[in-house]
Amino acid sequence: MITITVNGKQHRLDVESEMPLLWVIRDELGLTGTKFGCGISMCGACTVHVNGEAVRSCGMVVGDVAGKSVTTIEGLSPDSKHPVQQAWLAEDVPQCGYCQSGQIMAAAAFLKEHPKPSDADIDANLTNICRCGTYVRIRNAIHRAAALMKT
Amino acid sequence: MNQIVKTFVSRRQFVVASATAAGGLAISVAFPGLADAASIGSQAWGPDNAPNEVNAFLAIGPDGGILIRSPHQEMGQGAITALPMIVAEELECDWSKVKVEYASPARNLREKNVYGPMTTVGSRGVRTSWQMLLQAGASARVRLIQAAAQRWNVPAAECEAADSKVLHKASGRSLDYGALAADAGKIKLDKEPAIRTPDQFKFIGKRVARLDTPLKINGTAQFAIDTRLPGMVYAAINACPVPGGKLASVDEAPAKGRRGVQHVVKLDNAVAVVADSFWRAKEALALLKPEWDTGAAGKTDSAQFAKMYRDTLDGPMVGARNDGNVDAEFAKGGKIVEATYEAPHLAHATMEPLNATVNLQTDKLDVWLGSQTPMGSIRQAAAASGLKPEQIEIHNCFLGGGFGRRSINDEMRQAILVAKQVGKPVKLVWTREEDVTQDRYRPQAAVRMKTALGPNGMPTAFDAKIAVGSILRSTGINKVENGVEAQAVEGFANIPYAIPSLRVGCMLKNTHVPVMFWRSVGSSQNAFFVESYVDELAHTAGQDGYKFRRALLAGKSDFLGVLDKIAEKSDWGKPLGQGRGRGIAIHECYGSIIGQVAEVTVSKKGEVRVDRVVAAVDCGHVVNPGIVEAQIQSGVIYGLSAALYGEITIKDGRVEQTNFDSYQVVTLADTPKIEVYFALSGGKKWGGIGEPGTAATAPAVANAVFAATGVRARSLPLKNVKLVGPA
Secondary structure, eight states, X not given: OEEEEETTEEEEEOSOTTSBHHHIIXXXXXXXXXXXXXXXSSSOTTEEEEXXXXXXXXXXXXXXXXXXXXXXXXXXXXXXXOHHHHHHHHHTXXXXXXXXXXXXHHHHHHHHHOSSOOHHHHHHHOOOOOTTOOHHHHHHHHHHHHHHHHO | OOHHHHHHHHXXXXXXXXXXXXXXXXXXXXXXXXXXXXXXEXXXXXXXXXXXXXXXXXXXXXXXXXXXXXXXXXXXXXXXXXXXXXXXXXXXXXXGGEEEEEOOHXXXXXXXXXXXXXXXXXXXXXXXXXXHHHHHHHHHHHHHHHHHHHHHTSOGGGEEEETTEEEETTTXXXXXXXXXXXXXXXXXXXXXXXXXXXXXXSSTTOOOOOTTHHHHTTTOSOBGGGOOOTTOEEEEEEEOSSTTOEEEEOXXXXXXXXXXXXXXXXXXXXXXXXXXXXXXHHHHHHTOOOEEEOGGGGGOOHHHHHXXXXXXXXXXXXXXXXXXXXXXHHHTOSEEEEEEEEEOBBOOOOSSOOEEEEEEETTEEEEEEOOSOHHXXXXXXXXXXXXXXXXXXXXXXXXXXXXXGGGSOHHHHHHHHHHHXXXXXXXXXXXXXXXXXXXXXXXXXXXXXXXXXOTTSOEEEEEEEEEEOOHHHHTTSOOOSSSOOHHHHTTTTTOOSOOSEEEEEEEEOOOSSOBOXXXXXXXXXXXXXXXXXXXXXXXXXXXXXXXXXXXXXXXXXXXXXXXHHHHHHTTTTSOOOTTEEEEEEEEEETTEEEEEEEEEEEOTTOOEEEEEEEEEEEOSSOSOHHHHHXXXXXXXXXXXXXXXXXXXXXXXXXXXXXXXXXXXXXXXXXXXXXXXXXXXXXXXXXXXXXXXXXXXXXXXXXXXXXXXXXXXXXXXXXXXXXXXXXX
16 A cells, blocks of 8 residues: 555555556546646656646656655645736636646746746756747746736 | 526526436536626536527526527637627627527428528638628517507507617617517517627727636536536447548457456448547557558558659649630740649547447437538437437537537547447547548649749739649549639739739549538648748748738728738838847638738757737628737637648558647647738628638748748648758
8 A cells, every 4th residue: 555645635455566656646546637748758648746846747657755745736725816827827827728727837936946937948848848938928927927926 | 587587597407417317427516607798507508499489599598698509609709608699689688697608400300491501610600600690680679660560559660679678769768678579489570689789889980708618717618528427338449540541450358357348339431449538548449459450541651642742733724713825825935934832641649539329219319519511410419320320419518628629529420320220328538549541631732833023023823723632522422533612722813913824733633531611721831831821922922021021902991901901010121130030921812801920030050030020801790800810810820830840741552640740730839929910891792700810820820931031832731841050
């Protein structure tokens, strides 16, 4: 049995320790906001926070998360009012939307490290893939979120 | 809350609850409401009828809640926001009371295409539905007015509609739509009202927030892959890596007995493992070593295909256009410019890998899917299951990207075949590797163009020979072996340039690699060919690329409007530094004209960085400028991935690329500044917007690379083009 905490709730899970966190979150816990995109930690659609840090959950086995605290898109904010979510809403960022949970989780963690990011900081640190190409609005929304967080 | 709205809600709950009992979605419809905005539920599909329908597109509850059904699907392009805006334009309703659902494919089948073809392809959403949707809104408004007039016993002409109310100014009375909807639904009009003309639009053209954004910032939007049914099992599948090949044999032993594994299922061309979790199924599948019967196709590669397409250019062509007398002009001599261009296969690589969930019973099949063509999905599901089309329900979800790929549902067919063998609801998911290697690809192509330039440097004759895969033959839409396919000559047959003698021919050659519609289809490669080559002509003639095109487009005010706009906004002609350059391209497709100027920097090592793209579009009319802007940005990025990195190559008959590590796509680090401008010609033009943005990017970037380096890229992607000479 592996014990992990997801969105503040503790779960005791009878799963293989090598099951990737992504599949625990999606199939075992039924939290489907976190998406499967590539399975090789490249696209970032599965990004969640583990102890506050952005992690690609398809590349982290659940055994390594035992005793740690996981936050998924469902747990980022109780009312979808996290500054990054507000900024995403204001900029109307998503298109198909499939990668956006991961984009938002990556941006939220990034802004903790880079509260006043430049475009170059954003481009260098955020590598999540969006095939709809919402990148221009993602950049705008990150700047907007940074401003919201300061106030 | 009054009764019919309760019914509205309870019907929705009924549908969700009953679906759950049968193994349906168990979802919460919780999303942050925006006080002034319309909404859509997490689940895009809804029940196929409702009380108080004014027509098939519209139902109004007694509290004034308005249900608008969208005949097209949402895959990022904004359809479920833009299309209801068109209904609302005529309906004169309170936008905040609007709730949107997908129109039902089953009802469309039952009621003889009441929603039209429902295909979300060819940038058709607005451009093929706007009249139908304006009519639906106008018809409802007029009947609401008549219902009020009857109730007040006054002439309808004395009443008017605004903000979800009918008003009788003379007496100061007013009634909410909700109070009138039941009566309005019974009114038969002698003739349908005339629809508004664009100068009368009040709501169309506003930058209204997308309805689906609230669901896509908190993970609640339901994609097909998020479907969870009670008793559901998961399937991972591995189809023959050589398209068209068959499964010869597979030793099931390595998968058997593993935790959670229930079945190894053999299909004619694939093997699947069914387990109690997707990960367990996928891990067990990876242990199998299936033997494939690949036939001769297993010995082919991309170099052979490239040679075949190039060689085809030396043979006969089927004519697609023939103006003037090309041969006579060439015989006159003068400056002749000839060039051969090539383009590779490309994968769609939607962010949501293909997947389908099916619940197959003896007399009913429910499918949860992301489909661009739900009516086609019904036909495909009927063929795979053996059931009748009327027994099939497609629960279409939000699509995690489409770009053409989700118009044939290979994943659904497989899920049905697996479900037949396991007798349980099945969710079948393609890994990214399966998604990249089992795509139906943008065709490979080679094109040879030849032009005679007159004494003033302007072309007098232009001849194009096109060798490309037939999409219609590959997809089974057309069986014709020889002929002209609109997709193959798109961008050539409709070249807008005034060239007195102009001939276009094509020869369709297919390989075992399946080909299909890929965002902007034929224009995705043909715009690159034509616009790069026109740039060559301008350069050969010693003319500026913008002015050369301008002269060839004389008198075409819509093209010139776009061209002048991008030249002006991009500072065309203003010098750039060493290693930098601007490139221009203009192209018409899907009823719209797109122009782009790209600004690039090429490093000493030959690395291309696109700094800025200035785009202008003439789509005639704009329903929602925020969505159009986003679609052009989106198209530019999609086109940029193809221009810089995109190629699918074949070795031993199989696709070599497998995932985003080998099929590289653009990320934030590659994203230029993108400016989008409108150059709208209005009038009768209602152009599409999902695809045009993609077509113009590769030529604009390649022309900018030429301006920066003097190297002309006659093939893509640019990563394969040597941009600096040997040291």
